[in-house]
Amino acid sequence: MARTATAQSATTADLPISRKPGRPRDARCDQAILAATLDIVREGGVVGLSIDAVAARAGVGKATIYRRWSSKEALVLEALQADTEPIDVPDYGNLRRELETYFDQLIERFASSGSSDVLPHLIEAACYDAEVRASLDEYIKQRQKPLVAILRRASQRGDLSPDVDRNVMVEVLVGPVIYRRLLTGGRIDRPFVRKLLDLVLSAG
Amino acid sequence: MARTATAQSATTADLPISRKPGRPRDARCDQAILAATLDIVREGGVVGLSIDAVAARAGVGKATIYRRWSSKEALVLEALQADTEPIDVPDYGNLRRELETYFDQLIERFASSGSSDVLPHLIEAACYDAEVRASLDEYIKQRQKPLVAILRRASQRGDLSPDVDRNVMVEVLVGPVIYRRLLTGGRIDRPFVRKLLDLVLSAG
Amino acid sequence: MARTATAQSATTADLPISRKPGRPRDARCDQAILAATLDIVREGGVVGLSIDAVAARAGVGKATIYRRWSSKEALVLEALQADTEPIDVPDYGNLRRELETYFDQLIERFASSGSSDVLPHLIEAACYDAEVRASLDEYIKQRQKPLVAILRRASQRGDLSPDVDRNVMVEVLVGPVIYRRLLTGGRIDRPFVRKLLDLVLSAG
Amino acid sequence: MARTATAQSATTADLPISRKPGRPRDARCDQAILAATLDIVREGGVVGLSIDAVAARAGVGKATIYRRWSSKEALVLEALQADTEPIDVPDYGNLRRELETYFDQLIERFASSGSSDVLPHLIEAACYDAEVRASLDEYIKQRQKPLVAILRRASQRGDLSPDVDRNVMVEVLVGPVIYRRLLTGGRIDRPFVRKLLDLVLSAG
DNA sequence: GATTAACCGAGACGGTACGTCACGTCTTTAA
DNA sequence: TTAAAGACGTGACGTACCGTCTCGGTTAATC
Numbered sequence: 001m002a003r004t005a006t007a008q009s010a011t012t013a014d015l016p017i018s019r020k021p022g023r024p025r026d027a028r029c030d031q032a033i034l035a036a037t038l039d040i041v042r043e044g045g046v047v048g049l050s051i052d053a054v055a056a057r058a059g060v061g062k063a064t065i066y067r068r069w070s071s072k073e074a075l076v077l078e079a080l081q082a083d084t085e086p087i088d089v090p091d092y093g094n095l096r097r098e099l100e101t102y103f104d105q106l107i108e109r110f111a112s113s114g115s116s117d118v119l120p121h122l123i124e125a126a127c128y129d130a131e132v133r134a135s136l137d138e139y140i141k142q143r144q145k146p147l148v149a150i151l152r153r154a155s156q157r158g159d160l161s162p163d164v165d166r167n168v169m170v171e172v173l174v175g176p177v178i179y180r181r182l183l184t185g186g187r188i189d190r191p192f193v194r195k196l197l198d199l200v201l202s203a204g
Numbered sequence: 205m206a207r208t209a210t211a212q213s214a215t216t217a218d219l220p221i222s223r224k225p226g227r228p229r230d231a232r233c234d235q236a237i238l239a240a241t242l243d244i245v246r247e248g249g250v251v252g253l254s255i256d257a258v259a260a261r262a263g264v265g266k267a268t269i270y271r272r273w274s275s276k277e278a279l280v281l282e283a284l285q286a287d288t289e290p291i292d293v294p295d296y297g298n299l300r301r302e303l304e305t306y307f308d309q310l311i312e313r314f315a316s317s318g319s320s321d322v323l324p325h326l327i328e329a330a331c332y333d334a335e336v337r338a339s340l341d342e343y344i345k346q347r348q349k350p351l352v353a354i355l356r357r358a359s360q361r362g363d364l365s366p367d368v369d370r371n372v373m374v375e376v377l378v379g380p381v382i383y384r385r386l387l388t389g390g391r392i393d394r395p396f397v398r399k400l401l402d403l404v405l406s407a408g
Numbered sequence: 409m410a411r412t413a414t415a416q417s418a419t420t421a422d423l424p425i426s427r428k429p430g431r432p433r434d435a436r437c438d439q440a441i442l443a444a445t446l447d448i449v450r451e452g453g454v455v456g457l458s459i460d461a462v463a464a465r466a467g468v469g470k471a472t473i474y475r476r477w478s479s480k481e482a483l484v485l486e487a488l489q490a491d492t493e494p495i496d497v498p499d500y501g502n503l504r505r506e507l508e509t510y511f512d513q514l515i516e517r518f519a520s521s522g523s524s525d526v527l528p529h530l531i532e533a534a535c536y537d538a539e540v541r542a543s544l545d546e547y548i549k550q551r552q553k554p555l556v557a558i559l560r561r562a563s564q565r566g567d568l569s570p571d572v573d574r575n576v577m578v579e580v581l582v583g584p585v586i587y588r589r590l591l592t593g594g595r596i597d598r599p600f601v602r603k604l605l606d607l608v609l610s611a612g
Numbered sequence: 613m614a615r616t617a618t619a620q621s622a623t624t625a626d627l628p629i630s631r632k633p634g635r636p637r638d639a640r641c642d643q644a645i646l647a648a649t650l651d652i653v654r655e656g657g658v659v660g661l662s663i664d665a666v667a668a669r670a671g672v673g674k675a676t677i678y679r680r681w682s683s684k685e686a687l688v689l690e691a692l693q694a695d696t697e698p699i700d701v702p703d704y705g706n707l708r709r710e711l712e713t714y715f716d717q718l719i720e721r722f723a724s725s726g727s728s729d730v731l732p733h734l735i736e737a738a739c740y741d742a743e744v745r746a747s748l749d750e751y752i753k754q755r756q757k758p759l760v761a762i763l764r765r766a767s768q769r770g771d772l773s774p775d776v777d778r779n780v781m782v783e784v785l786v787g788p789v790i791y792r793r794l795l796t797g798g799r800i801d802r803p804f805v806r807k808l809l810d811l812v813l814s815a816g
Numbered sequence: 817g818a819t820t821a822a823c824c825g826a827g828a829c830g831g832t833a834c835g836t837c838a839c840g841t842c843t844t845t846a847a
Numbered sequence: 848t849t850a851a852a853g854a855c856g857t858g859a860c861g862t863a864c865c866g867t868c869t870c871g872g873t874t875a876a877t878c
Contacts, residue, residue, distance in 0.1 A: 022853030023843040029855080047332060050833055061856045066835070117331035123386050124324035128251060133389065140387050168380070168399040171388070175379030176372070178387065182327050183344050184375070185337065195372045200403060226822025227874040233824080254864055265825045270866070430848025431847070437850080455740060458838055469851045474840070525739035531794050532732035536659060541797065548795050576788070576807045579796070583787030584780070590735050591752050591790065592783070593745065603780040608811060634827030635869045641829080662859055673830040678861070817878100824873070831865080842855070847848105 003068060003078070025068070032058040033065055037079040046076060046121040073125035073132045076118065081139055087146045095154040096201060099173070102147060103193040110181065110188050120182060144170055172200055207272060207282070229272075236262040237269055241283040250280060250325040277329040277336045280322065281343060291350045299358040300405060303377070306351060307397040314385065314392050324386060348374055376404055433475075440466040441473055445487040454484060454529040481533040481540045484526065485547060495554045503562040504609060507581070510555060511601040518589065518596050528590060552578055580608055615680060615690070637680070644670040645677055649691040658688060658733040685737035685744045688730065693751055699758045707766040708813060711785070714759060715805040722793065722800050732794060756782055784812055 036058035040049050051072055055062045069075040087105045089098050126133040147170050154160040160169075176196055180186040240262035244253050255276055259266045273279040291309045293302050330337040351374055358364040364373075380400055384390040444466035448457050459480055463470045477483040495513045497506050534541040555578050562568040568577075584604055588594040648670035652661050663684055667674045681687040699717045701710050738745040759782050766772040772781075788808055792798040 019845070020853085021845070021851065023855080025854065026843090045331070051835085052833065055856095059856085061858090062835080063837090063857095064855065067854075117328060120324065120328035120331055124321055124328050126389075127249065127319060127321035127324055136387070137389060164403065165399050168396065168403060171380040171383050171390075172376065172400060172403050175381070175383035176375040177379070179375050179379035179382050182386070183340070183382065185330075185341060186375075192372065195369050196376060199368065199372065199376050202406065224822075225820070225876060227824080227876095229823070230874095255866085256864060259825095263825080265827085266866080267826095267868090268824065271823085431850075433849065453739065459840080460838065463851090467851085469849095469853085470840080471842085471852095472850065475849080523739060525736055528732065528736035528739055532729060532736050534797075535657070535729040535732055544795070545797060572811065573807050576804065576811060579788040579791050579798075580784065580808060580811050583789070583791035584783040585787070586795065587783050587787035587790050590794070591748070593738075593749060594783075600780065603777050604784060607776065607780060607784050610814065631871070632827090633825065633871075635829080637828065638869090663861085664859065667830090671830080673828095673832095674861080675831090675863090676829065679828075819878070820876090822874090824871105826870085827868100828870095829866105829868070832863105833865105834863080835860105837858105837860080839857080839859105840855105842853100844852085844854095845850100847850075 003074070029058070029060055029064055030068065033060055033068070033075070034079045034082055036060075037075055038083055041076060041079070041118060045117040046072075047117060049076065070131055071125070071129055073122055073129065074135060077122060077132065077135045077139060080118065081142070084143075086143065089146055089150055091153055093157065095150070095157075095159040096197060098150045098153075099197055099201075100193065102150060103177075103197075104190070106177065107188055107190070107193065123182075144174070147173065169200075207278070233262075233264055233268055234272065237264055237272070237279070238283045238286060240264075241279055242287055245280060245283070245322060249321040250276075251321060253280070274335060275329070275333060277326055277333065278339060281326060281336070281339050284322065285343060285346075288347075290347065293350055293354055295357055297361065299354070299361075299363040300401060302354045302357075303401055303405075304397065306354060307381075307401075308394070310381065311392055311394065311397065319385075319389075327386075348378070351377065373404075437466075437468055437472055438476065441468055441476070441483070442487045442490060444468075445483055446491060449484060449487070449526060453525040454480075455525060457484070478539060479533070479537060481530055481537065482543060485530060485540070485543050488526065489547060489550075492551075494551065497554055497558055499561055501565065503558070503565075503567040504605060506558045506561075507605055507609075508601065510558060511585075511605075512598070514585065515596055515598070515601065523589075531590075552582070555581065577608075615686070641670070641672055641676055642680065645672060645680070645687070646691045646694055648672075649687055650695055653688060653691070653730060657729040658684075659729060661688065682743055683737070683741055685734055685741065686747060689734060689744065689747045689751060692730065693754070696755075698755065701758055701762055703765055705769065707762070707769075707771040708809060710762045710765075711809055711813075712805065714762060715789075715809075716802070718789065719800055719802070719805065735794075756786070759785065781812075 033054060036054050037049065040053055040057060049072060051062055051065055054060075054072075054075070055065055058065075065075065069078070087102060087109075089102045089105075092098050092101070122132065122136055126136045148166065151160060151166045151169055155162060155164075155166070160166075173196070177188055177193075180188050180192070186192070237258060240258050241253065244257055244261060253276060255266055255269055258264075258276075258279070259269055262269075269279065273282065291306060291313075293306045293309075296302050296305070326336065326340050330340045352370065355364060355370045355373055359366060359368075359370070364370075377400070381392055381397075384392050384396070390396070441462060444462050445457065448461055448465060457480060459470055459473055462468075462480075462483070463473055466473075473483065477486065495510060495517075497510045497513075500506050500509070530540065530544050534544045556574065559568060559574045559577055563570060563572075563574065568574075581604070585596055585601075588596055588600070594600070645666060648666050649661065652665055652669060661684060663674055663677055666672075666684075666687070667677055670677075677687065681690070699714060699721075701714045701717075704710050704713070734744065734748055738748045760778065763772060763778045763781055767774060767776075767778065772778075785808070789800055789805075792800050792804070798804070
């Protein structure tokens, strides 16, 4: 995914167990490159990230990077995916409470990450690079999963009308938060989330 | 705004008619530069925009650009502002109808502009450059004005509970649209807007 | 010669029939590599020749080439030697006529080969690589043999004073031709050769 | 000459004294670049010369070099030309003696320069690059001038038959020396020169 | 009318990063 | 052990922009 498509699974192989000829890619390189990428991004953002720098820090040739990722954004995305674990919300049997728990964790994450330039940069890159576009979509989808699960549970419970399009619901919940973060630069805190939930859940 | 503050109009001048010594700036340069900027952005997006290119296209020295704008983002922002006129929605006496009208126009604009990289780029630039940050905020504020007006009218009319934080309301309405545009890449059309309004206005 | 000395014939072997263990080298590889080398050199000169390209064209791994030749110059030299056959001049009993015949053939060869970059490249390579130096010297020596033979015959005949250092004579004859070819880029044709022989043989 | 043709004389200018617009090239850059080039070549030959290295040593951007010279060979040639002064031989009224003096100096130069790779490299480069070809021809022509002068004097004096093509004579004298230097690697010393002159001047 | 100061075009300048290419070596499976 | 394939670290390539800096020349207001 966003990886340069070379070492794909042997779809057309005659035998069940086949191998690509030639020297296989060294997994330690992947590790080193991803680690170096995260380091540099954390230090100076995506702007401070150059392929030269990653190569130098990882002790790796530039070609070794380009062999695996087609752009630095694809690289950053993969590094990011490997680094973040999904937000987990237990089943409280109460939609509002679960959403508050979810957003509390989200608030914390945003707070700790500062005003990173990673997401904006990836969004921009996705405009030009279809591969990044796809990877970013996938990344977003993964990160939305917990929220989708919360809503699904609420539907089954009857806390949420079955008429509601859950995808749109997700967007209505997350959209304003992202909007604040990216555009207005407003504070993302409990009062904001409460007002947001008030507005969106008032129908229930 | 975002203009390099050197030759601004003499707002605080002691004398009614004062002038800076030396040759005054040529207004035709401003025009040529902004026009060239819009051309290039429309052709190749902000990525295809370099100061060298703008200077060449406008038939202008690079210094003439740097004398007026501190960065290419400030330049793009000003070019953009000069180019877009605000969405206008008449007073129908009906919140839902006014919002639908507003979003219809928004949909049309998004459709005609394709998937431009301008906004993402500015968002990213705003991460590093405080001046761009301020200009972008101002730009957003301007573009939100019609929506704010719609909500204010509704409040006065009683269509909207006075408890509702109108700023948050704006964010809840616009956020999901921006979210789709920037992140999920989903379609921004009438069905989407209808579902969005259903969700947000259901309390009313 | 210039071959990587690993699998040479067992000249000093104790037993009449001995064999190295392991898989023997495939002679078809030598052929394919040399052929590919000549092809590429003829198409794009030595500049267009990379080991990667030779390997790809010959359908051979790079290691298979490095196992046999220590450098691409050694490879080119061997390919060249296999490709060129010595100039042959019959005994006319007349030094001047024999030399003219020799140079006629030389002119023809130069004409047909265009202004190849092979010799210049090898000369340069010989500056850094002692092995190439030796191989090139050997190659030159081989190609001078017919000329040396002509001069020896002339000496025996008495057409050439025994005081003359035949090696220097060779250099005086060939030097100017090479000089033109490599440095001044002047035409190498019959009038030039005639003037050259007039000058050098005027003593006789 | 071999210079990137940008700052040529104003052939088509209306006025006798015209100037190119824009900031003029900085002559100190030329100096610094040529000096750095000579340094590096003397240390590690042309192989050790990279544009990056020259730029670094000269404290100059790479573009500043590429703006002036189209290739590193053109650069080396100009550096060389600026560095070498012509061999000077007084009028002794005796062809043989003058030639011996000339070659003595030539021997000394070769001896002091070691077995440089500069000339071989330039010869090879001249195969691909017409500009280098022209510059090299010009360089050779300049360096031959003293020898041509010697022969002209001899002609006027009557020491040299007017039938002799002086250009060919130059090639017959210099060719063998170059041939030794480049190809056979033989010693270039007084005995060799004496034999050479014996052969070539025996007609006189 | 001369001076002065900021403007203008053009383009050179020191940098930084780019993505590609070839090098010669190493690591895999298979013969 | 050789073979094909190809990954590996290295290092140079030539290009594109960056933002700054000289140039000669222009255009007003001030002296």
